[in-house]
Amino acid sequence: MSESSLIAGPTEPVGRGSMALAMTLPPWRAASRSAGASSTAAPVASTTTMGRARLFDHALGAYLGLAIGDALGATVEFMTKREIAQRYGVFRDITGGGWLKLKPGQVTDDTTMCLALGDALLQGQRLGRPFDPQLMAEAFAAWWKGRPVDCGNTCRRGIMRFLNDGSIAGPPSDGDGGNGALMRNLPVALASIGRPDLLHSASLAQAHITHHHPLSDAATLSVGAMLHVLLGEPEPALALPACRAIADALVARHPPMRFVPYPGRASAYVVDTVQTVLHHFFAANDFESAVVGAVNQGDDADTTGALVGMLAGARFGAQALPRRWLNKLDHQTRLLITEQTAGLLALALAP
Numbered sequence: 001m002s003e004s005s006l007i008a009g010p011t012e013p014v015g016r017g018s019m020a021l022a023m024t025l026p027p028w029r030a031a032s033r034s035a036g037a038s039s040t041a042a043p044v045a046s047t048t049t050m051g052r053a054r055l056f057d058h059a060l061g062a063y064l065g066l067a068i069g070d071a072l073g074a075t076v077e078f079m080t081k082r083e084i085a086q087r088y089g090v091f092r093d094i095t096g097g098g099w100l101k102l103k104p105g106q107v108t109d110d111t112t113m114c115l116a117l118g119d120a121l122l123q124g125q126r127l128g129r130p131f132d133p134q135l136m137a138e139a140f141a142a143w144w145k146g147r148p149v150d151c152g153n154t155c156r157r158g159i160m161r162f163l164n165d166g167s168i169a170g171p172p173s174d175g176d177g178g179n180g181a182l183m184r185n186l187p188v189a190l191a192s193i194g195r196p197d198l199l200h201s202a203s204l205a206q207a208h209i210t211h212h213h214p215l216s217d218a219a220t221l222s223v224g225a226m227l228h229v230l231l232g233e234p235e236p237a238l239a240l241p242a243c244r245a246i247a248d249a250l251v252a253r254h255p256p257m258r259f260v261p262y263p264g265r266a267s268a269y270v271v272d273t274v275q276t277v278l279h280h281f282f283a284a285n286d287f288e289s290a291v292v293g294a295v296n297q298g299d300d301a302d303t304t305g306a307l308v309g310m311l312a313g314a315r316f317g318a319q320a321l322p323r324r325w326l327n328k329l330d331h332q333t334r335l336l337i338t339e340q341t342a343g344l345l346a347l348a349l350a351p
């Protein structure tokens, strides 16, 4: 596939007739047009070519942005902000290396767990079992058996529990407050566009396979809702304020997540991750500065980079991704992401 086709993606619907990549009217706008509309009302569809192309471009931007942030940040994962500054000044090139000794452009568990989850969603569609947590757990187990380059402790514990006793949801645990469920939820957000009820249930289902913690749940749901706004709201002047309102509501419910003023911690604890991601996402006016800002905080830089890249990619679209980063990204990963993005949007918009 040529580079231009990887970026532009299909301009015609993929696989499911003329409605496949149709733009949906986001629920918050549908509700505003009908006083009695509930948040789960069926979205109003528009079939304009521009609407389809915009949705695909911004969904692809989110997924490729996640992979770029992962590949960039992995080099400086577990370094301190000061160590990064001393070694690189400002770290801004995909070079591989790091503690995982990656090839330039190679991604880590953030991206590969997303791809595993996305595969489970598409498999569920083929089998007539959409959003089945059993398939999600099986996909994570197969991913683990494929010897990924890394795997967080909480993810590993949850996958082992599933392999040992078939549990598709762990019990609530104070030890599950890491960012592993948050980092891999993008495929669920893509596959549930226009369906906030499904975003809620499927996000929690995939999360609880490994992470069952109120702060992990809240972050995963709120960031998923932010993605729906960024992807579904065609008016940029409305999308960012709507996103900010979701972030502010998250902080109001969970004050430890307050990211203004930014506390400066970027660990894998979901509170630190959310603060870093939201601070850099809202502080930047372009994709590159958002991602560079996050990864230069160090610590869990691949995951903060991935999540900021995901949100900024959803905001600005694939066309806005820096070419020098995109060209470095592992080619097979780009192909898989492009293919999966089209499939997940088709799943979201299937009748």
Ligand SMILES: [Mg+2]
Residues within 6 Å of the ligand: 108, 109, 110, 150, 302, 303
């Ligand atoms: Mg990682």
